[in-house]
Amino acid sequence: MPTIEEDLRFLITELQEERTNTGDELATCPIPGTFGEAWDLFRALCNTRLPEHVSGEFLAKQDKLLHAIIDEEGITYAGLIPPCESDPRFAVWRGDITTLAADAIVNAANSQLLGCWVPGHYCIDNAIHTFAGVQLRIECAAIMKAQGHEEPTGQAKVTSAYNLPSSLVIHTVGPIVENGKPTEQHKRLLAASYRNCLDAAAERRCKSIAFCCISTGAFGFPQEEAARIAVDTVRAWLDANPKADMHVIFDVYTEQDEQTYRAILGE
Incomplete structure (x- = not known):
């Protein structure tokens, strides 16, 4: 049975062959010898891949690879995250959303809704598309x-999570x-994003x-507000x-973000 390393080399080769004669530097980049560097190349190729058909063999090896990486990182189950004492409907969790087993996770998408196309960028949109697999961009x-x-601001679209x-x-x-100074319209649209995501989750009985x-980070909305x-x-x-009967988890990235949410929730 092929090893994960062999599967990764196969996947990179397939992705590079898709770009033959394109002049793309990623298409001619030698496959690195270390797993970490090879993974970075694979991720860059996936991040910049057009949403086109891919073979069943590719998907099988990709899915095996992604499951192995996520399992090694460790999966956190939503039901095991301690609820807030002030309101048990809420929980605050600082962790990688791509390792969270919940009925639904929310992606901060762009208006093209096709994921982040910057190779190796560590925004949440890029991470979710990377670890879900190429199927997500296709859907x-x-x-x-x-x-x-283009997708309007404040709306919500639901997809499968694939390998997440x-x-x-x-x-x-x-x-x-x-x-960095949100208008009343910005505030209304941000609230609409949260409501529409909840409506979409409820419709699917999450x-x-x-x-x-x-909207924080690169989107410029002040974090505390x-x-x-x-x-x-x-x-x-x-x-x-x-x-x-929805259990809502606020997934945060930094210790400061966690403190901010806990203070607002009265924790």
């Missing part, structure tokens, strides 16, 4: 082709705040959903929809 492309226009431990990915485009920090909007919006939705 998103089909959604966008049927829609016929979660069941579904809910993609939302948050508002971009260029000067009992757990993990939110990333939508975004966190307050997130908590207030989700709490209002839960109060208005008690039958949904």
Whole structure:
């Protein structure tokens, strides 16, 4: 049986052969000898791959590889994350959302809804597409082709999670705040992202959903203000929809982010 290393070399070779005669530097880059460097090349090739058909053999080896990497990292189960004492409907978790087993995780997407195309970029959009596999970009492309226009800010689209431990990915485009000073429209659109993600999760009978920090970071929304909007919006939705029985996890990246959410939640 081929090893994970052999599968990785096969996958890189297949991806490079797709780009024969394109002049793409990634197509002619020698496959590195170490697993880590080879993984970086594989990830870069996937991040910049068009959403086109791929063979069953490729998918089988890719899925095996991704499952092995995620399993080695360690899967966290949503139901085992301690709830907030102030409101047990909430939990705050600092960790990698691509290793979280929840009914749904939320992706901070761009308006093309096709993932991040920057090779190796460590934004959440790139990470989710990387570890879900090439199938996710293909599904998103089909959604966008049927829609016929870019994804509006504040809406939500649902896809399979493929190789991620979660069941579904809910993609939302948050508002971009260029000067770090959100307007009332920015605030309304951010709240709409949270509500529409919750509506989408409830429609699919999800009992757990993990939110990333939508619109913060490169999108420019100040973190503390975004966190307050997130908590207030989700709490209002839960109060208005008690039958949904939804467990909401705020997945944060830094210790400061975690402290901010816990303070807002009264922890």
